[in-house]
Amino acid sequence: MAKTKIIPPAQGAYNYQLLIKRLLLSGVRYQPDQEIVYADKLRYSYRTLNERIQRLANALSAAGVKAGDTVALLDWDSHRSLECFFAVPMLGAVLHTVNVRLSPEQIVYTMNHAEDDIVLVHDDFLPLLEQIHGELNTVKGYVQLTESVAKPTQLPLVGEYEALLAGADSHFEFPDFDENSVATMFYTTGTTGNPKGVYFTHRQLVLHTLNQLGTFAGWDGQPLLRSGDVYMPITPMFHVHAWGVPYTATAMGVKQVYPGRYEPNTLVHLFREEGVSFSHCVPTILQMMLDCEEGKRTDFAGWKMLLGGSALTLGLARQASERGMRVHCGYGMSETCPLLTLTHLRAEDLALPMDEQIPERIKTGVPIPMVDLRIVDGAGNDVPHDGVALGEIVVRTPWLAQGYLKEPEKGAELWEGGWLHTGDMASIDQRGIVEIKDRIKDVIKTGGEWISSLELESLISQHAAVAAVAVVGIPDAQWGERPLALVVCAPGESLDQKTIEVHLQQFVDSGHINKWAIPRQIRFVADIPKTSVGKINKKLIREAVLAEL
Template sequence: MTAPLLGQMMDVPLTVSSLIAHAARHHGGTQIVSRRIEGDVHRYTYRDCEKRSKQLAQALIALGVAPGERIGTLAWNGYRHLEAYFGVPGFGAVCHTINPRLFPEQIAYIINHAQDQYVLFDITFAPLVDKLAPQCPDVRGWIALTDEAHLPDMRTPVLSYETLIEAEDGEYEWPLLDERSASNLCYTSGTTGNPKGALYAHRSSVLHAYGASLPDAMGLSSRDAILPVVPMFHVNAWGVPYAAPLNGAKLVLPGKDLDGKSLYELMEAEGVTCSAGVPTVWLGLLAYMREADVRFTTFKRTVIGGSACPPAMLRAFEDEYGVQVIHAWGMTEMSPLGTLATLNWEQSQRPLEAQRALLEKQGRVVFGVDMKIVGSEGEELPWDGVAFGDLHVRGPWVIDRYFRQENGSPLVDGWFPTGDVATIDPDGFMQITDRSKDVIKSGGEWISSIDLENIAVAHPAVAEAACIACAHPRWTERPLIVAVLKPGATLTREALLAFYEGKVAKWWLPDDVVFVKELPHTATGKLQKLKLRERFRDHVLPTALAIENCPLGEPGTDR
């Protein structure tokens, strides 16, 4: 057998440090702006960021941290946290971002499971650290992301980040690491058990940054100023901290204040052109803008993901404020980029409503990701926009196995099962119809809770809605809408149910509506349907009460 003819190109490893090195060398004067925990706005450049990242690497080496060891972070979106994104993996250690919104017991489990050697934390989390430290005896030290003057009064002995890095000169050469070595560690939110770790590689992180930068993804360039609203502790802020320096884009980091007023003022002050975040944050921004009667002057597009973007929100951004919404889908196990809803040339020539029908879906894959839907027997289903099944994915930034679970892989025939139920249409646009655990099974047929939620949110009086399954003596499960009204709005159960007429098949019509003051969310902004199902476990649907007096008919006719 003839040996293959190998290419004669340089074998330059794809490393996270190369991203900040590129930005410092070729976009050195571009600004990174941060709203600090201390209360002021901090400005410096990519050139400054690389030097301080090198100082951090030197400081951690001086503390005895070895390549491969994990360094945790409990921090908001700010310049010091950004330095950890480069300084930690830059010398071969692993940057482990931790979600501070989880329960302390979950956080302690994550720190211990990751075997973090040191934990960097913003001073707003000082009380949390005091709770965690006794539960995490193997952590060698806690480092406050501040200077000596702002060190909080704590029971736990802590080090000052600024004091540590000021002792170093920054004259450090990034080592040439194996691009397949670990760079970052992110844990799932643990809604169905203990959180699980996704261990990213330098190679996968750089490829993901490339993919996120494509014109049909975030479309970043050096002319952009991007503000990641999605926290840096949530799947690496969807890769923005790596995609921004890859392109030389101005980076605006909002800190802890994510209310509508704070975000709007920062966007306007810094000329932000694009952003990324979950729907719950954008609800607050839209509400503020309507109340204050203000408009954007530079903001042009935003990626919305984390949970399904209601069509009403997409239309509000585009029709009222001229902001392009890029609906996206992904997950921690995918680094997280999976699909984004953008139109090709032919699709952009279709009637407006046909275009919007596509853009309201989760979109099509970028190069690097492949997907398919499979049926109950594992057979691949057609891309006809009708058949729906379990969504499977694969690609160079999709996990092969979970961290420290080396004896088993979640893959099925080389594909990762996402736990989502979806359709794929002939254009290749994927639409999540439900999580597999949230789909409503009525009389042997499936009903999409997401579709019913989107209709509810389209009602002008509804701020947010969730759809869950309730037990039914005839149909096994029927849909219940749990809705939150907008401030000052009034709406009856009957009026909201009537709003569904003609919008879905008759047997999809919800059986009941309950109004609540607020809905429970996970630490990453997703609806906590498990809590809702527990809360309404004993809820009796009116159709179930009336069933003895109703003739056997279609679901929905009981009402």
């Protein structure tokens, strides 16, 4: 680094640390009576939110939680989770949001690896915790989260959440400490080995929040979340802090709606009844909401939907747009906190008919402010910005995970050469618009040529009778690999392989794809395997197909 001039601060100057508690200051100032809603069960104001956060801090302190401890949370998306997002790290402790969709064995591994001290657990997960309690090495007690009447349990309880809050003092003086203190932790699953612990500091989360706030609210081409909006997450709060948006929404003081356990009809009902205007989800959840009974009779006009986690196909984007939604795409990963890029529409783009905007809306987007993003070849050199040349996305921002918990070797692999390696293959055009073509491990190499599984999925999805599709590469003696497609038919529709081949031939004739990109095998299935966070599980698909060979 260059040697620069640094002037020491005056005596008594306050060293302002970027701590999560700072994010609570503005919402209650701007909108003290604005609502926090939990499904159809509860609603309260920002004043009450701040009071409950202080009560929770007192209750946890009384239970023995201190700075540096780890508090685990197993809950659905709720007001309680929002309160924990603030109270736990503001104590100086670490919030471990447990992925409740992992297997019991994986949950045991993550809770032991994180060295959880106290566990907050919803009644729905009591049987799981009772099953694995004897295998948890560091847990000292449990706080029960219940909706009405607490279920009996043999777990060593500290108490029931609401009772503890009711008995706690309503004021807590949150301490100052180093902004580089770890605030949150969760585990990301890969294709091999145990889940990896990803952690973020107060500084990283505050910077991500401030950047997200400005990006969502400041640009006419992507006005996703502004002061008059109503926000409802449809990405689990255990996964990358629900993309960090609960922190942003709370700092803004907007109305927030937490839906509890995701059920498509309930989500659509809450959209209508609470006036939701902004949400984010993965494409599979979007498809489920469009297809459910409530969805079929609902006009989705006014709902801005940010899609991420996996590629949004052109067919699904058009279906959502025709039903009134305004779709946007974002990109990131667990290790990036997560936001890196976002749909960015210029004035000339917005002037186009919506059907002509859709191809731009489903691209990966433009890097948001403070994101240094490159697309590099195997030698680490930047690829041409021509929208064609492919390379790996590597990034630097102030909110990237600096490693994996207790796994320095894997952290070094992540940060090879001083850039965080995403494992995503993409192109970038002269306007700076990124378009992900595939995960490195999902690109199909056939006859020396590369085929993007995501592009094939998007083309197949444009057939009106296709509800969902996944494409993977399978071994081929002659060509190395050939694509295989799994297709789910829309309700009341039927398809055969010849119909899909004819549909794809139009893209061959136009020069969009080569003839060898048409899958030789097309299987029609009732459902497509998903990961614990709703993404298409291509690893599982490949394993199942290979087992048949």
